[in-house]
Amino acid sequence: MRDTTQPLPFVPATRAVFDLSLEGMIWSRRSLLMGLLVALPAVLAVVYRVVLASGTPARGLAPLDLYALVVAVFWIRNVLPLAALFHATSLVADEVEGRTLTYLLTRPITRPAILAGKFAAYLVTSLAVALPAAVLTFFLLASARGWSGVGAAVPDLFRDLGVMALSLVAYGALFTLMGVLLKRPVIPGLLFLFGWELLANLPGYLPRLTLTTWLRSLIRHRPAEEGLSQLFAQVQPVGWSLTVLFVASAVFLAAAAFIFTQREYVLEQ
Amino acid sequence: MSRSRLVLFASMSVVVLGVLAGLGALWMDPARAAVGPLPGEALVLPADTRFVMGIDAKRVVASPFWARYGSERSMRPQAWRQLEEMTGLDPARDVDQIVVAGSGTATSRTPPLVLAVGRFDPDRIAQTLQTSGKATLRDVGGVRVYEFAGPSPSASRTQTLAMALLDRRTVVLGPPDGVEATVRHRAAGESPLQQNKGLLGLVERVRPGSSFWMVGDQTLLASLPNTFSGPGTGGSGDMGPSMNLPTLKAVTVTADLDPEVSLAIVGEAIDDPSATKLADVVRGFVALATLQARQKPELQRLGSAISVATEANRVLLNARLPYELIDSLRAMAMTSSAGATDEGSPAEEAAKPK
Numbered sequence A: 001m002r003d004t005t006q007p008l009p010f011v012p013a014t015r016a017v018f019d020l021s022l023e024g025m026i027w028s029r030r031s032l033l034m035g036l037l038v039a040l041p042a043v044l045a046v047v048y049r050v051v052l053a054s055g056t057p058a059r060g061l062a063p064l065d066l067y068a069l070v071v072a073v074f075w076i077r078n079v080l081p082l083a084a085l086f087h088a089t090s091l092v093a094d095e096v097e098g099r100t101l102t103y104l105l106t107r108p109i110t111r112p113a114i115l116a117g118k119f120a121a122y123l124v125t126s127l128a129v130a131l132p133a134a135v136l137t138f139f140l141l142a143s144a145r146g147w148s149g150v151g152a153a154v155p156d157l158f159r160d161l162g163v164m165a166l167s168l169v170a171y172g173a174l175f176t177l178m179g180v181l182l183k184r185p186v187i188p189g190l191l192f193l194f195g196w197e198l199l200a201n202l203p204g205y206l207p208r209l210t211l212t213t214w215l216r217s218l219i220r221h222r223p224a225e226e227g228l229s230q231l232f233a234q235v236q237p238v239g240w241s242l243t244v245l246f247v248a249s250a251v252f253l254a255a256a257a258f259i260f261t262q263r264e265y266v267l268e269q
Numbered sequence B: 001m002s003r004s005r006l007v008l009f010a011s012m013s014v015v016v017l018g019v020l021a022g023l024g025a026l027w028m029d030p031a032r033a034a035v036g037p038l039p040g041e042a043l044v045l046p047a048d049t050r051f052v053m054g055i056d057a058k059r060v061v062a063s064p065f066w067a068r069y070g071s072e073r074s075m076r077p078q079a080w081r082q083l084e085e086m087t088g089l090d091p092a093r094d095v096d097q098i099v100v101a102g103s104g105t106a107t108s109r110t111p112p113l114v115l116a117v118g119r120f121d122p123d124r125i126a127q128t129l130q131t132s133g134k135a136t137l138r139d140v141g142g143v144r145v146y147e148f149a150g151p152s153p154s155a156s157r158t159q160t161l162a163m164a165l166l167d168r169r170t171v172v173l174g175p176p177d178g179v180e181a182t183v184r185h186r187a188a189g190e191s192p193l194q195q196n197k198g199l200l201g202l203v204e205r206v207r208p209g210s211s212f213w214m215v216g217d218q219t220l221l222a223s224l225p226n227t228f229s230g231p232g233t234g235g236s237g238d239m240g241p242s243m244n245l246p247t248l249k250a251v252t253v254t255a256d257l258d259p260e261v262s263l264a265i266v267g268e269a270i271d272d273p274s275a276t277k278l279a280d281v282v283r284g285f286v287a288l289a290t291l292q293a294r295q296k297p298e299l300q301r302l303g304s305a306i307s308v309a310t311e312a313n314r315v316l317l318n319a320r321l322p323y324e325l326i327d328s329l330r331a332m333a334m335t336s337s338a339g340a341t342d343e344g345s346p347a348e349e350a351a352k353p354k
Helices: A010-026 A029-038 A040-053 A063-088 A090-097 A101-105 A111-142 A150-181 A186-194 A196-201 A211-218 A238-262 B003-028 B040-044 B057-062 B064-069 B078-087 B122-132 B176-188 B197-204 B272-293 B323-343 B346-351
Strands: B051-056 B095-102 B113-118 B136-140 B143-151 B158-167 B170-174 B212-216 B227-231 B239-244 B248-256 B261-269 B306-311 B314-321
Touching: A010 A111, A010 B003, A029 A040, A029 A063, A029 A111, A040 A063, A040 A111, A063 A090, A063 A111, A063 A150, A063 A186, A063 A211, A090 A101, A090 A111, A090 A150, A101 A111, A111 A150, A111 A238, A111 B003, A150 A186, A150 A211, A150 A238, A150 B003, A186 A196, A196 A211, A211 A238, B040 B113, B040 B176, B051 B057, B051 B197, B057 B064, B057 B095, B064 B323, B078 B095, B078 B113, B078 B122, B078 B158, B078 B170, B113 B176, B122 B143, B122 B158, B136 B176, B143 B176, B158 B176, B170 B176, B197 B212, B261 B272, B272 B306, B272 B314, B314 B323
Parallel strands: none
Antiparallel strands: B051 B095, B051 B212, B095 B113, B113 B170, B136 B143, B143 B158, B158 B170, B212 B248, B227 B239, B248 B261, B261 B314, B306 B314
16 A cells, blocks of 8 residues: 555656656647658658659769758757757646646656656657658668668668757757746747857867757768858767766756756746 | 557657668678678788778769769779779679778889679680780699789889689789789688788778778878978969978778769878867868869859868868769869960970060
């Protein structure tokens, strides 16, 4: 018999919140929109194959170069951080806005368990869209000129899947923190993504203050670029990149859990 | 099963199937070889090899590069031309891979060993060589080795080259002592190249499946000049102060030819500051080339075609050159060389009637 004066242990409580949040998160309009955006390269890859099959002379990017561009520029630099922003900042904000947070907080579960369950639901929802899109895009593009070169590129696919997952974790942790810290976190989040993260293109130590520098150091794709990013492109060691990203994610999540635990939510009537 | 679980299951199935298909493709990839892209047959090459170069003949022949420039003799690799001229083989038809292994310095004129893997008819090759009357035959451990006079890098003299058919899949061509040693290693079942751990370590890092790849170690690069003169500022053709380039420990080059020429060069410097310095020098050259290219509309894409980055002590240079750009660069080179020929020597200029 469970002691009803004590809250549920962390793991079962997290699992319960995860189950509850997942159902609402997967079928939300936000997930649908982000899913379409994340899966767009798979559609592009189909179009590429159709164009190639129609016998149009191949001009421009090679299939694997296009895949490299999609991974490095579209997913890692832009769309996955954006998906993390819209999902992770709303983990608690949606409950506040819908005035349903009270129902969660009055259950016998700890606040860190609520946050962990919701973060896990966000991560699973985002991965459920991003990873299949990456796999489909890779195979559609890598096999565009036959299967002979696919095997050689497969290690890159495995690496890309890992880095995509890590970028959702790292940006998700940061935006979860912003979500519990700020009342309107979307604008600061956008400023961070498309302002602060541009420091990655500057010389010296400044790029190390961005998440994108560490993330793009983990992938092997280096699409040719022009401008500042070309002049000062930096690639950090893999070991350092992994350490920084894991430590940063843990710190962001711990800070978010601490703030969420301490904060008093007064719901507007 | 709830709807959300169904979505998760479907998504997970796609990822798991993709990973399994990827592992299958990796396992069955024909490019999978003994060490990186190096075919197992090439491990009989000498242990003192300083650089190894590989050409995937099948990919080269299937590429737009071959369609555009295949008929031009000067655009074919030297090892390719040697195989064509000395053995009567058609690399485009008979050869799958060519491996070139050099043990000389970067400036030496010792020809490297060329090992070709493909499908060969020993009787036809023997007949071609014997009827030409230029080759002399001798027996090395039961393997027929043909010796003949081949062209030297210096056009004024010739040098003796040898060729041996190790089996129906492997031909080795090069200096007679190197070919003979390779034949003997093969007969003894030895793999001397495996002793060269440093070079094989570099080969392991090369991505299999490239049309062309090359690795060179420190012993090869140490003989390269590391000082060059900067341009003068006076405009009178005088040279400015000389500049020291950081020494490279190793260099790796990979290239693909379809649908455009993409080149990846990784140079490993002795430390991080050296890599940064070298990258800065390369960026300077790229910037100069870009500035010059902006004056010509057909070379506009040169600026965005090349990227330079550093990763600890490594300098990474990526270039993507569309064939139209290569055509423009070749046309420029031809024009300037024709201009230089037209100008002639100062003595000729003086002799011209005014």
